[in-house]
Amino acid sequence: MSFTFCTTKSLICAPDASQNIGEYCHALGIRKALIVTDPGITDIGLHTEIVSALEVANIPTTLFAQVQMDPPASTIKLAVDYAKSYDIDGVIGLGGGSSLDTAKLIAALVNSSQSLDDIYGIDKVSSGRLPLIQIPTTAGTGSEVTPISIVTTEDSQKLGIISNVLLPDIALLDPVLTRGLPPHITAATGVDAMVHAIEAYTSVHKKNPYSDMLAKQALTLMAGAINTAVFDGKNLKARHDMMLGATLAGQAFANAPVAAVHALAYPLGGHYHIPHGLSNALVLPHVLRFNHIAAFEHYAELYDTIAVPSSLPTKRKSEAFIAYFENLVPELELPNRLREVNVPKTDLEMLAADGIKQQRLLVNNPREMTEQDILSIYQQAY
Ligand SMILES: NC(=O)c1ccc[n+]([C@@H]2O[C@H](COP(=O)([O-])OP(=O)(O)OC[C@H]3O[C@@H](n4cnc5c(N)ncnc54)[C@H](O)[C@@H]3O)[C@@H](O)[C@H]2O)c1
Ligand SMILES: [Fe+2]
Numbered sequence: 001m002s003f004t005f006c007t008t009k010s011l012i013c014a015p016d017a018s019q020n021i022g023e024y025c026h027a028l029g030i031r032k033a034l035i036v037t038d039p040g041i042t043d044i045g046l047h048t049e050i051v052s053a054l055e056v057a058n059i060p061t062t063l064f065a066q067v068q069m070d071p072p073a074s075t076i077k078l079a080v081d082y083a084k085s086y087d088i089d090g091v092i093g094l095g096g097g098s099s100l101d102t103a104k105l106i107a108a109l110v111n112s113s114q115s116l117d118d119i120y121g122i123d124k125v126s127s128g129r130l131p132l133i134q135i136p137t138t139a140g141t142g143s144e145v146t147p148i149s150i151v152t153t154e155d156s157q158k159l160g161i162i163s164n165v166l167l168p169d170i171a172l173l174d175p176v177l178t179r180g181l182p183p184h185i186t187a188a189t190g191v192d193a194m195v196h197a198i199e200a201y202t203s204v205h206k207k208n209p210y211s212d213m214l215a216k217q218a219l220t221l222m223a224g225a226i227n228t229a230v231f232d233g234k235n236l237k238a239r240h241d242m243m244l245g246a247t248l249a250g251q252a253f254a255n256a257p258v259a260a261v262h263a264l265a266y267p268l269g270g271h272y273h274i275p276h277g278l279s280n281a282l283v284l285p286h287v288l289r290f291n292h293i294a295a296f297e298h299y300a301e302l303y304d305t306i307a308v309p310s311s312l313p314t315k316r317k318s319e320a321f322i323a324y325f326e327n328l329v330p331e332l333e334l335p336n337r338l339r340e341v342n343v344p345k346t347d348l349e350m351l352a353a354d355g356i357k358q359q360r361l362l363v364n365n366p367r368e369m370t371e372q373d374i375l376s377i378y379q380q381a382y
Pocket of ligand 1: 038039040041044046068069070071095096097098099101137138140141142143146147148149150158177178179180181182185189192276277
């Protein structure tokens, strides 16, 4: 079997690792850095110690703190223009997937003749990029180890830019930064990361032994930690396991791409700005049930990574795996019906028409999905 596997070159995982940011900037030759983050992060001052550490290391910084959730194309363009007006030679992404995805695009576009509109899709980035350090503050997207940025276009589509140029130089995993992450964001981003592991493991075209190994370890870590991380957020061991698990899942799906859960989640994010992890959680159990007849062997294998290995028959294990997620979403106190997040019932056809456009993802699903299938999944989730 042939496969390729690419990931971020350096991974540093330690409590308070972000305090050593100066050292890592020096290693990459960064002398003037742009920090890219969102107002939620600056409001709680999560950036201040990093800015101080850079000052101590004699690295002047500029802050772009206007990233919006599910970053719209207009925000990316604003951020790139902002970066162009400063003489920076390195980018530090600090925040959840929205900030990290924006940081990647700034690093790639700031010195490029290409614009955002030129690079949507796969392998369209023709230039290099500035040195890039990513510091996640959610344990979710895995953006610190993926070659992907997701942008919300003017017509509410979520489009991907996929290029190995976007793989960062350093992923700095500091679980201390997630200790104040509110329970509902911890829950939603954690479920997103678990979905990355599941969908990588069942990915039809690029499933490979490296991604499999990472996906299994990711699920073991996160299934053991997610409840504690949500309800006892200061627990550093749980925060560490969630952060590492999310990164491992990111490495897995960067090389064995995600599928129908994400394809059906994107229209929810694009139209109603339902947070990415919550969009995934809302459709997850229904997509797993739909996939069961095609994917039960893989789901059974994954069940052994989250539960005490048992001698249940394969199909029963797969059902137990699906039931685990059916129970997990309400247990984490996330809404689990589309109606609870105010999706109008009359929109379901429109959502299904949008969902079927996500062929980039649907081709990876273990069972083929028609527009009618997507509609009935949204109806079940309603
Ligand atoms: N690049 C990829 O591979 C990839 C993969 C999956 C999803 N995504 C994208 O990532 C985005 C979602 O990212 P996300 O789920 O990490 O959320 P996010 O970046 O949109 O942030 C959500 C909220 O959490 C807050 N927050 C973040 N860290 C915090 C902390 N430590 N303490 C308190 N508040 C904090 C932010 O201020 C923000 O309000 C979406 O646009 C999605 O499409 C990208
Ligand atoms: Fe995701």
